[in-house]
Amino acid sequence: MRILVVDDEQMVRENLVDYLEDEGLDVISVGSAEEAITLMMTEKAEVAIVDMRLPVMHGNDLIIKLKELRPEMDFIIHTGSVDYAVPPDVRNLGISSDNVLLKPVADMNIFIQKIKSLFGSKYSI
Structure with missing residues (x-):
């Protein structure tokens, strides 16, 4: 499973990437929306974590x-x-308030829990 992290705050982005990689996930990250769009034209990710x-x-x-x-x-x-x-318009895409995490996240494990809730047993994390 590949995760895209989009956050303009470098420290937040790097900490999140490090945590997710430590959990065994393939992670790519960018600092802007424009970079994310360009990257996703040629790359694929199952989940995007978006600021x-x-x-x-x-x-x-x-x-x-x-x-x-x-x-x-x-x-x-x-x-x-x-x-x-x-x-x-975002809710119509199937994204609910359950998909929202407020910064700062005290327990980073919540990201893994959210990813698992999105995919169930489809992927092992």
């Missing part, structure tokens, strides 16, 4: 675009915005 406050394109818009490029992709929203609510 909402990205420099140019908002995370919601990125999710919509990535879902067009890779309909099979699932998403975990990772945001520091305590008032974030999943907008209707």
